[in-house]
Amino acid sequence: MNDNKKSFFMGVIFGMVVLFVINSFITNANLLYKRFILREMTTNQKISQIQDIVDTYYVNEYDKELMEETMYKGMIASLKDPYSYYMSEEELNLFLQDTEGNYVGIGIMVNLTEDEKILINKVFEGSPAQEIGLKVGDKIIKVKDKEVNLENYQSLVSDIKGEEGSKVKLTISREKENKTFDVDVTRRSLDVPTVEYKILEDNIGYISISQFDRVTYDQFKIAFDDLKNSNGLIIDLRNNPGGLLTTVNKITDMLVPEGTITYIEDKYGNRDYHKSDANAYNKPLTILVNKDSASASEVLSGAVKDFGVGKLVGETTYGKGVVQNMYTLPDNSGVKITMAKYYTPSGVCIQGTGIEPDYKVTNPLDNSRDLQLEKAIEVIKNWK
Template sequence: MAKKRFYILLAMLLIVTNVITFALANVVSVALPNGKVIVSREEYQLIKKYSKLFEIEKTLENRYVDRVNSSILLEGALKGMANSLEDPYTVYMNKKEFSDFMTQTTGTYGGIGIVVAVDKEDHIVVVSPIKNTPGERAGIKSGDIIVEVNNKKVSGKNLDEAVAMMRGPQGTEVTLTIMREGKTFTKTITREIIKLETVYDEMLPDKIGYIKITMFDQSTADDFKAALDKLKSQGMKGLILDLRDNPGGLLEETIDISNLILPKGVVVTTKGRVDNKEYYSKGPGLGLPLAVLVNKGSASASEILAGAIKDRKVGVLVGSNTFGKGLVQTIVDFGDGTGLKYTIARYYTPNGTNIQGKGIEPNYVVELPESYTLQDTPDLKGDTQLIKAFEIVKSEIK
């Protein structure tokens, strides 16, 4: 009996010893100015990895010629980490920047009402001016390159800063230096509260409905459904969907709209290292002749919808080649008012095409006259793209 008790105690001792050994192997004692602290081995590896960052902060705080603010150093380090990827759509946002960004997606913000992106040459390019905003009234056009904001040179490397500089309180002014067709000029524009009305509808002759979507914000899908239901109640026999100068917006809103247009099936596929998804329309679809107007100002979410309509042969695209933004961003909200926007995937149309940098070619390429400016309301006399779309839809009405 005593021998059995000995073996039990020995086994217990071995177990306890192994547990202690494992625990000790996975913790590290780290020397700090005020003493030592025990951390996990994983935490210790992180401390070692970023020790140079801590050393730079300590040196600048203690020895830089002027007194420095540690929070500014930290923000610079965070922004630098995001910027090092050289992806203009991946940015760390401080409290003001994050607030401005989130405000825009809900539909109201202070600014001039233009949407910008970055081209292959790292220029900040106007995707489109937003309807009925100071930018549109000042004559800003799709394709304009913004060279300076308030006399400060800007490029794709500081896209986020440039956007923040263009926004501001109602009644204040911002000066843009713009390059268009090789010529440079300046525009001083007074900021306003930008309230986005993203959906406009009208019944054209022969019971052909017209819906224009200017961008995809949090209310666009609901507004689109209301417009579609109204036109249907008026006896609509075909539809023209105008996505010209639509810079995109929220993917979820695009998918909700696709449910009302596309039969059941794939709308878009996203592919990344950790984010691989297929988005489907629930159907049953529009079931009427459909033409979609696009141009070089049609980007991102509007290209997703247009690409799905073209690939699924639900309707035809009319106009000029789209912008070509085939990247998907997502947001990390850190809970302290700051956030990170980063590219998580590329998106692919139902046929497996990624249009990044290439855009989508319409089924019918139709250019507007050089002297023609798109109107706020549908123009069946001068708008050659709309006229072509109208003819196509009319010919398909049974």
């Protein structure tokens, strides 16, 4: 290599070293400026400093693990999405048990009300809740003396479950009787029957689905097969808060012809289509819905309505057109987060609007008659 080439390469190397030094200086100067002039801090620096202040000055004992758990819950709660939340390892285990169709609890189904309370929309036969006198329509306003709100709703629902034989204190508001009272309910191991069925007048089949768990499809199939010789079918989804998308898709596939049951779309525009085969129910079909029919219930209702294979009777549904996924963290805690919107076969996202029934019917407040069921029977009888 001649001297000119050697000088050239040495110059390039020297220039790169100088550039690296300058960049490092600028970067460090920028960090120092932000840290000491603007007083900016990284998230970890701020958490560490707050922890130091608590450890150094806080006068009482405190639960450090609870502090950390609360911080994680707060991160997701800041989204102000009632369907997204952080779960500790214990809460995650209880949640997974619940979707399996068996759990330790008091035997109720609930949802969040507009005034941020826990509404009881079903009390299971023979459950501790029924034995102690809890009723559909009761609102749980406190769990273990903690007031219910949007941020703690999911954690308090988890707190209602627990160890078999243990008790949980609930504060109940029974608005129809204008009274508030406390109850202590003993938790028990429960197998949740998510499907009930029977034959009504004029040989009309009736199937009630309380939620869509892993066990629900098998339970529904038994009911569906037993009622195959009926003159028509009523599927009752009133007060059904939803459940597993995989389960409701399999049930809907039994009812509608070939096509799209639903599709979900994520924040990047990616779509996942859920299809049905050509087999379909070919007798009169009505679906009972109300304002607490949500999520997976609306998938089934929307598909039946869009395919035109049945009629919806009752009230406008809840309007939950979003899908959540569970992400388990390495320490076995988890985050359930809204990750997509779902659409009916006609391409409508019902988030916040719900699905309008073909026949709007409201039951009396005293539940003296089930006008919605009566209308569903009438529709089946007069089917054309």
